[in-house]
Amino acid sequence: MLNWAHIDSVLLDLDGTLLDLHYDNYFWNEFVPARYARNRNLSVTDAKTKLLPRMLELQGTLDWYCVDFWSRELNLDILALKTELRHLIKLRPGARSFLSYLRTQPQRVILATNAHLKSVALKFQQTGLAPLFDRVITSHELGHPKEDQTFWEKFHLLEAFDPKRTLFIDDNLTVLEAAARYGIGHLLWVSRPDLTQPTRTLTGDFTSLAHFDDLLPSDCPRVMR
Template sequence: MSETPWSATPRAASPASLALPWSEIDTVLLDMDGTLLDLDFDARFWKEHFPRRYVELSGLAEPEAMARLNARFEGLRGQLAWYCLDDWHRALAPDCRNELDLVALKRELAHHIRYRHGVPEFLERLGGAGKQRVLVTNAHPASVDLKFERVDLATRLDRLFNAHEIGAAKESPRFWDRLADQLHFDPDRTLLVDDNLVALAAAEDFGIRHLRAITLPNSRGEAMDTAPFEPLDDFLAATAILADR
């Protein structure tokens, strides 16, 4: 899941925002859902499929079931538990007459898991230019494994860091402090691309110099205003100079 403030008024990408100074970047930190992968899958699951299946499995009246889900969504927003399938199971399984298996429910929609436009070639260009490609995700490990079954993302990365293993969400300063203990990178020569503006702000506070936000994480959704962060949606345009090397 990826939570971001939405706006009906997107910022237009300018040539300046696409012209990243690649000679000053060694490490590229990349979010997964909404950045490399289309957030459509997660939006369908959490906004449509899971609520419907929870009502069916719990036997609760729809208003009561939705009230419980909405309270949990709002109460945990931005916290690691918000992204944790184990916590969701512990909280909601007692309501259910039948087994609540969130991974199995996600598999029912797995055909919607797909790359955002240009991502495979973007990652190939980064690798060919010698950039360190690092996935940094809040997604639960079981969700990551499911998505890796559907796309070959694991083969296109150099490292992977999961917030659940680090022990803090990307919205927290603790994530970036702990990442620095485990990954060799120079924040001044690092780029983070994410659709989560709170995570980008936390990374900026840590000292990561190059920051770009995704304006349209969900191909079925509305574009968002990425201010104060510059947008990066056209991966191929952003890495065109690398393709020529």
């Protein structure tokens, strides 16, 4: 699928790419509405009816990804709720093996995520992934989400890389389209970010990725897989 000789940098998304998106989907679609409903003596259905339009309104913005914003907006301790549900934080199949393989290679490995720093810290604590990256860059650090070209411009100021010789893997088509506009040369779309849901059908021009094993060279020792 890839010619690694043509890649110097690997940029990886977190939620839905390295981690099973079920945690986040369940958290925002079920867990948060239930707690919001309990605090306001609402039915869960009424809570969802109230919250969903607001969430959709902010989708793709920095606030949509911000733990602190939603804590203020909903008068809930979002980080505490995320921590309460941390047992659902799971790696997608092959993710750790892929990252471990990359540590043996010359490519620079960078986490490029829209996740809030507090969410990243919780997920690193739960998975132990932090040592497998050369660098972690979040959209909150740059002040713009990955959907925005300004994110990529500021990212490039922090991290010297050749876009044409960079691999970026994400589960969000809008983010991949933004990366393509910036000139990222190798783009992969995760076809099944939520492991409780069916595989999605690709509607864009990107190559889909089902399993990280597909990126490992054929002579890679099985222990790495």
